[in-house]
Amino acid sequence: MRLRVGAATDVGQVRKLNEDAYTVIPRQGVFVVCDGMGGAAAGEVASQMTIETIQKHLTSNDRAPAPVANPSGYLARTERLAEAVRESNRAIYELAQEDRKKAGMGTTFVGVWVEENIASVAHVGDSRAYLWHSDQIEPITEDHSLVEAQVKAGVIRRDQVEESKVRSVLLRALGQEPEVQVDVSEVPLQPGDYLLLCSDGLTRVVPDSGLARAIAALREPQRICDYLIHTANSRGGPDNITVVVVQVAKSFWQRLWDRLRG
């Protein structure tokens, strides 16, 4: 398995600051998008802190041997990713408590760790991860937002989400409370699949079908990212926009093997 990666972020057309942050570590298979919140540049601090915490935690060499199965039912690296997210939460929360200027700062988190064809996914907030597979796109995260809760409770319909006045209300974010609940899942990946991570600055103006079309038409991860940023901006760019696209491709040896076997 080989991963090809594209990434882009843009301030959008309305905001003055870009409080989104992302990191891609292709060699390790780690990809993260964060959407910071908090006035006076504090959101930027929160998202950046998270990225740094993740980089520090997941790139350290003390790789514990992966047990076959954890009591939780998830792979050891899924647990490790979730723990890194919880650690970021504590770090932001503590800083926000100490520094009044940063009070209330926070960030969303969506991250994947791909190894041996399985993506460990962790998320908090309304930044999303999607899987594109045989011409179909499907969300692999569920927003921790008030509108999503309203849809689930049957209070509003999914097609009413766009007009909702409370679209920006999050039910979970990093840095808001001493402990945070992190959603995790695992997704097996096949060559030809794509993963797309993004902040809500993209999904507010580009529907899922638009994401699927961009992947199907462009194929090349960086071109997909650039195109989607351009599209979001041309639709008003109401918020910061960040996209990371990971293409799962066959390795050289796999392609050679396939050829040899006809």
Added chain:
Amino acid sequence: MAKLILKFEDRVLKEVPVGAQLVKIGRVPDNTVMIDNPAVSSHHARVFRDGDNFVLEDLQSTNGTFVNDNRVTRHTLSNGDVIAVGKHKLVFERGEKEEVAAEAAPSEEAPVLPELGGTVFLDTKAQRELIAKMQAQAAAQGQAAPAAPTAKTPVAGAPPPAPARVGVLTVLSGKADQSEFRLEAATSVIGKSDTALVRLKGWFKPKLAAAIARKGETYTVTPLGGKTLVNKQPLTGRYELKDGDVLEVSGLTLQFNLQ
């Protein structure tokens, strides 16, 4: 109840109640108090409740926010305070204390905490109350939660708290270190990899042959390398396993059952 009285050159333009809701002051329309004047920043200041007090905060506005002619960044409001934003004035009037307390219960559609950069976070307690209310509302409307039809995904989610049944692979033929494998994890791998549940041995066996993702009682197999067949049919894409299916993975024949 507490309120802000918006004035321009001693003319009262508007009265705005201040309660559980955050009051945003600025030039653009998404503010609670919109002041269309170039001296006012798009998001200039805000007033929110902090326990028993009301706090005014300047949002790094270009021309500043003043209270009784002193520039402030953050100020706890007292009755009669005059807030100046550009040439406009907002007089703060604090109502009776009891009323304020009674109003503290989240009654509005969105109980709002200090808004930060457009996104608001609802703390755990506030959201529990709100979601309970929403559920009651939905039930009352008789359209009890049509549990969001999220597309069936072959994605491993959290194993449910008390799943009734667990998938089991029984070895029908081929070499394996166990005669059956319980698929309890979110993802179970068949292959030569160290992380595999069903370990394949041999030079030409794939490191990863297939992954089985679990979501409650739904098991989806994804072929990853080598040859995988389900009920003698070659498998290329994802496939949801059914009770009794026979899986052939790189020389190993396994039967899937829910137990």
